[in-house]
Amino acid sequence: MLHSVKISREACQGCVNCIKICPTEAIRIVDGEINIISELCIDCGECLRSCSRQALGIQGDDWNKIKEAPKVTLLPDPVFYSQFSHYMDPSALESVVSSFGYEMMTEEMEEAFDLSAYACAQAISHSPRQSLPLISCYCSSTLRFIQSRFPELLPRVVPVCSPLELAADLLRMRTNSSAPITLLSPCPAKITMIKDPQGRERSPIDNAVELRRVARSIMASNASPQPETDARERSNRWLHWARRGGEARHIQAFSDRKLTMLAVSGLRNTIDVLQELELGRLRNVDFIECRICDTGCVGGTGTAESRFLANLRINSINVDWNVTENDVQRAERLYAMDFWAIEKEYTARPHLPLSDNIGEAMAKLQQMKEIYSCLPHIDCGSCGRPSCQAMAEEIVRGHGSVTDCIFKLREGIATLANRIVVMSESQPQTLKIRGETK
Amino acid sequence: MAAPVCLEYRIEGNDFMVAGAASNNIKNTLKMLGISSSVCTRVAIIAYEAEINLVIHGGGGVLKAEITEDRVKLTAEDEGPGIADIEKAMTEGFSTATEYAREMGFGAGMGLPNIKKNSDEFNIESEVGKGTRLYSTVFFNKQ
Numbered sequence: 001m002l003h004s005v006k007i008s009r010e011a012c013q014g015c016v017n018c019i020k021i022c023p024t025e026a027i028r029i030v031d032g033e034i035n036i037i038s039e040l041c042i043d044c045g046e047c048l049r050s051c052s053r054q055a056l057g058i059q060g061d062d063w064n065k066i067k068e069a070p071k072v073t074l075l076p077d078p079v080f081y082s083q084f085s086h087y088m089d090p091s092a093l094e095s096v097v098s099s100f101g102y103e104m105m106t107e108e109m110e111e112a113f114d115l116s117a118y119a120c121a122q123a124i125s126h127s128p129r130q131s132l133p134l135i136s137c138y139c140s141s142t143l144r145f146i147q148s149r150f151p152e153l154l155p156r157v158v159p160v161c162s163p164l165e166l167a168a169d170l171l172r173m174r175t176n177s178s179a180p181i182t183l184l185s186p187c188p189a190k191i192t193m194i195k196d197p198q199g200r201e202r203s204p205i206d207n208a209v210e211l212r213r214v215a216r217s218i219m220a221s222n223a224s225p226q227p228e229t230d231a232r233e234r235s236n237r238w239l240h241w242a243r244r245g246g247e248a249r250h251i252q253a254f255s256d257r258k259l260t261m262l263a264v265s266g267l268r269n270t271i272d273v274l275q276e277l278e279l280g281r282l283r284n285v286d287f288i289e290c291r292i293c294d295t296g297c298v299g300g301t302g303t304a305e306s307r308f309l310a311n312l313r314i315n316s317i318n319v320d321w322n323v324t325e326n327d328v329q330r331a332e333r334l335y336a337m338d339f340w341a342i343e344k345e346y347t348a349r350p351h352l353p354l355s356d357n358i359g360e361a362m363a364k365l366q367q368m369k370e371i372y373s374c375l376p377h378i379d380c381g382s383c384g385r386p387s388c389q390a391m392a393e394e395i396v397r398g399h400g401s402v403t404d405c406i407f408k409l410r411e412g413i414a415t416l417a418n419r420i421v422v423m424s425e426s427q428p429q430t431l432k433i434r435g436e437t438k
Numbered sequence: 439m440a441a442p443v444c445l446e447y448r449i450e451g452n453d454f455m456v457a458g459a460a461s462n463n464i465k466n467t468l469k470m471l472g473i474s475s476s477v478c479t480r481v482a483i484i485a486y487e488a489e490i491n492l493v494i495h496g497g498g499g500v501l502k503a504e505i506t507e508d509r510v511k512l513t514a515e516d517e518g519p520g521i522a523d524i525e526k527a528m529t530e531g532f533s534t535a536t537e538y539a540r541e542m543g544f545g546a547g548m549g550l551p552n553i554k555k556n557s558d559e560f561n562i563e564s565e566v567g568k569g570t571r572l573y574s575t576v577f578f579n580k581q
Contacts, residue, residue: 353471363440
């Protein structure tokens with residue numbers, strides 16, 4: 001399993017901030033070094049936020065190498081447009097980027113996001129009442145989270161490829177160029193989407209780099225945009241997918257009826273909404289947009305700009321929410337081509353049981369409860385695991401021992417020390433009994 | 439046969455904020471035993487609805503889960519007001535929840551029907567003024 005979180009072992013001090021923040025409890029400290037359990041990681045980037053020593057980073061492709069290619073085709077995440085204070089207008093930014101000799105796939109993006117919104121609206125209107133709400137698949141971290149924690153909800157995830165992938169598909173269909181396409185990603189999760197695609201065999205996108213990397217180099221250049229030459233009408237609807245609620249609004253624009261939609265962002269909200277959905281509490285909701293990052297993709301860990309400012313900028317870009325007859329026809333045409341659907345079902349990635357045999361698993365569970373009951377229950381993390389519960393589980397799975405717990409170790413030392421005292425008080429035969437001599 | 443795994447939770451009355459913790463815990467335990475996720479979800483729904491019933495109607499009570507190799511048996515017990523007409527309580531949409539509970543988004547009258555729908559075996563005993571006892575069993579390999 002491929003991931004996009006990289007660890008710098010020299011910088012890691014072995015503090016336990018990251019292991020405690022990880023929503024899937026995927027991180028351990030073993031022998032003073034951080035270790036990520038690949039099966040559990042969902043590339044949400046929460047650990048990056050918790051690290052004050054930059055021991056955790058995003059592993060993308062090498063931008064220095066990519067930019068040297070004869071032709072550089074960039075697939076900008078909507079977030080890219082929110083990163084610059086001096087290119088407020090999307091077309092100004094595009095002209096600056098093209099002055100570097102890079103090609104930006106804006107037209108394909110606009111079409112792909114329209115198509116995606118249209119396909120989602122269709123999926124909602126064709127779903128029977130009991131299969132609603134559907135869940136957005138745009139945040140690949142949310143998708144991975146559902147695969148591991150809420151596999152029962154997988155049939156509700158819209159079976160539409162990410163619009164980022166669809167834009168690359170469109171470009172490939174229309175040109176016979178095989179020049180590599182590079183995604184400017186706001187987070188580790190979207191990089192992983194390309195390296196380890198879900199729902200399709202391989203990604204049409206070739207490379208992915210942290211958006212911050214490219215945004216900073218453009219900022220540093222201070223290039224000024226050329227005077228407006230492109231008078232094309234833009235809807236800019238797709239740019240709103242960078243912030244919470246943008247996708248939902250876009251889907252509504254392509255929908256015949258008023259939809260009931262929830263748009264939540266942030267790890268805790270995402271977990272809560274999925275839990276409520278699983279327990280059957282969200283009746284009468286049509287669609288749920290979840291973003292693991294607070295405020296939406298602008299809050300990703302691979303961005304260069306304050307998420308608050310970025311959010312504000314996206315909001316101030318002129319957007320045309322009125323879908324024209326033309327837009328609908330264009331989306332319908334693409335929809336009929338059928339390339340937008342996922343090729344294979346999203347697979348569940350459930351947590352491994354204690355044993356394949358239920359009897360054995362039950363015995364281990366009892367053992368686990370016994371071990372847990374003698375631990376201090378303060379989840380301090382000193383054993384390198386996120387909680388006492390996780391430690392008890394690992395011991396019965398055969399990794400580690402109770403003395404990894406600093407409190408159990410202390411207890412052990414105290415018992416030993418007491419025994420030493422008792423032993424030291426036992427009298428050798430040759431000595432007179434103490435207390436009687438004086 | 440391994441010894442059954444017993445889980446027990448004390449549920450406080452009128453405490454809406456923590457409702458769901460016990461059912462989540464039961465679900466995670468089942469997952470650790472390798473029970474299929476569709477069964478886990480059914481049990482989670484039953485446990486959750488039972489928990490909510492204890493919170494809203496029972497004035498608190500005890501939720502127990504007894505897991506053996508082939509099934510999980512849930513018991514919810516309270517010493518609340520009891521149910522006068524069980525048949526009526528089992529109809530969808532019928533609810534005696536307070537205004538407050540409804541404001542919190544509960545009390546839609548779907549709890550008991552939902553529990554029954556997800557159970558393989560279901561039973562409820564109640565005596566007005568004494569309390570209610572609910573039993574629900576889900577088998578792991580049915581179907």
